[in-house]
Amino acid sequence: MKYDVVVVGSGPAGCVTARFAAENGAKVLIIERRSEVGVPVLCGEGISRKIDEWDMLEGDRWVAGRMDGARIYSPDGTKVTVSADKAGNETGYVIYRDIFDQELARRAVKAGVKIMMNTMAISLLKKNDKIKGVKAKRFDEEFDIEADIVVGADGVESKIGQWAGIKTILNPKDLETCAQYTLTNVDCKDAYCDFYLGKEIAPGGYVWVFPKTKDTANVGIGILASLSEAGMAKKLLDKFIENDPRFKNSEPIRFLAGAVPVANPVETVRDNLILVGDAARHVDPITGGGLTHCLEGGKIAGEIIAKAVKQKDFSKEILIEYENKCKESFCQKIKRNYLVKEILLDMDDKTLNYLAHELKDVKFDEISTYGLVKELAKKLPLSTKLKALIKHGEKIREIKKI
Numbered sequence: 001m002k003y004d005v006v007v008v009g010s011g012p013a014g015c016v017t018a019r020f021a022a023e024n025g026a027k028v029l030i031i032e033r034r035s036e037v038g039v040p041v042l043c044g045e046g047i048s049r050k051i052d053e054w055d056m057l058e059g060d061r062w063v064a065g066r067m068d069g070a071r072i073y074s075p076d077g078t079k080v081t082v083s084a085d086k087a088g089n090e091t092g093y094v095i096y097r098d099i100f101d102q103e104l105a106r107r108a109v110k111a112g113v114k115i116m117m118n119t120m121a122i123s124l125l126k127k128n129d130k131i132k133g134v135k136a137k138r139f140d141e142e143f144d145i146e147a148d149i150v151v152g153a154d155g156v157e158s159k160i161g162q163w164a165g166i167k168t169i170l171n172p173k174d175l176e177t178c179a180q181y182t183l184t185n186v187d188c189k190d191a192y193c194d195f196y197l198g199k200e201i202a203p204g205g206y207v208w209v210f211p212k213t214k215d216t217a218n219v220g221i222g223i224l225a226s227l228s229e230a231g232m233a234k235k236l237l238d239k240f241i242e243n244d245p246r247f248k249n250s251e252p253i254r255f256l257a258g259a260v261p262v263a264n265p266v267e268t269v270r271d272n273l274i275l276v277g278d279a280a281r282h283v284d285p286i287t288g289g290g291l292t293h294c295l296e297g298g299k300i301a302g303e304i305i306a307k308a309v310k311q312k313d314f315s316k317e318i319l320i321e322y323e324n325k326c327k328e329s330f331c332q333k334i335k336r337n338y339l340v341k342e343i344l345l346d347m348d349d350k351t352l353n354y355l356a357h358e359l360k361d362v363k364f365d366e367i368s369t370y371g372l373v374k375e376l377a378k379k380l381p382l383s384t385k386l387k388a389l390i391k392h393g394e395k396i397r398e399i400k401k402i
């Protein structure tokens with residue numbers, strides 16, 4: 001079995017990379033360990049409307065709801081409202097993630113990509129120490145898939161990077177553990193994605209309520225693994241739901257548990273190998289949103305891969321253009337937001353309440369960027385500002401440089 005490219009994982013990052021590589025002339029195979037693309041759904045299903053400009057999806061079967069914006073609630077319930085176009089990677093549409101992923105797969109197949117389901121990569125295939133594809137397992141059968149380029153699109157639990165010697169192991173302070181119910185018979189007529197902050201509500205993270213239809217919503221929680229213990233995410237989520245009258249008569253129609261990397265991007269390129277999406281840690285460390293970066297990064301990866309195939313040069317020197325373009329496009333922002341995340345983590349509930357009071361009438365450029373830090377710096381009381389400067393002086397200088 002010989003291809004130009006083997007993509008491990010049929011999530012959004014894998015499908016988009018495969019599509020753009022194939023559209024530009026490469027012979028591509030996706031392998032996927034699961035038995036259905038996009039299932040089970042492990043997602044809050046929020047995404048920015050900027051994807052409208054990208055020609056990634058046709059029609060609107062994947063759209064569950066169009067959002068007017070986001071509302072962020074501080075621990076004492078003070079609300080900061082942000083319009084959809086300013087509200088970051090996770091607000092704009094609430095989607096049917098299974099259909100979304102299947103649509104991306106359909107476009108890949110239309111471009112000539114082959115997909116092999118129930119097939120798991122078990123190691124890299126190497127000859128004379130060079131990556132030459134993957135060893136795979138399908139039911140009881142083990143076999144080799146030869147390819148000039150291996151794409152690690154294998155999500156948060158990625159092994160491909162590790163097998164290639166890239167440091168992808170996540171520190172517990174860089175991992176959110178999540179739980180989510182899809183609840184029905186909910187009163188959610190407002191088209192807003194709601195975010196709830198506070199150390200008691202969700203330590204190191206937040207609770208979200210994303211309305212899918214007028215009576216069904218995804219209600220989830222992400223908490224930092226370093227501040228968490230077994231079962232804590234579900235316990236805190238159950239408590240939140242119990243105390244909110246909107247959910248009094250609701251019942252769950254889906255439950256999921258998963259993890260999100262909230263880390264800095266890792267190295268993404270080796271000779272004959274590229275990492276994309278969550279495997280590359282291309283997730284916004286503040287919001288935990290990764291979908292837009294899967295699409296942006298996947299397109300860049302696919303195009304560079306096709307160029308390498310045409311030139312028959314699969315070296316790191318050629319493939320590094322992918323990493324450089326991602327840096328320009330969104331990785332700088334991820335690094336900046338990582339530093340902001342660390343500053344936010346140090347804030348107690350009292351400071352968050354104070355800030356929400358001060359910020360509730362501010363028009364943000366974007367909720368998850370340097371604009372937020374600038375506003376925080378303006379609004380913080382002098383004593384807190386001085387403490388932050390002493391503790392985070394170096395980080396604030398770095399943020400200004402990025």
Ligand SMILES: Cc1cc2nc3c(=O)[nH]c(=O)nc-3n(C[C@H](O)[C@H](O)[C@H](O)COP(=O)(O)OP(=O)(O)OC[C@H]3O[C@@H](n4cnc5c(N)ncnc54)[C@H](O)[C@@H]3O)c2cc1C
Pocket residue numbers: 008009010011012013014031032033034038042043044045046047089090119120121122153154155156159178179180220257258259260276277278279283288289290291292294
């Ligand atoms: C609870 C939760 C809520 C979230 N909410 C949002 C949100 O609202 N908005 C947002 O933008 N992001 C959200 N995210 C993050 C988002 O889901 C991820 O960023 C996105 O799924 C990453 O896509 P991917 O293609 O990189 O990986 P994935 O979608 O994880 O796909 C990886 C694929 O690789 C397959 N695979 C893994 N290992 C192998 C192997 N060895 N062989 C073959 N196949 C393999 C897996 O089965 C899987 O299908 C959320 C995540 C979680 C867990």
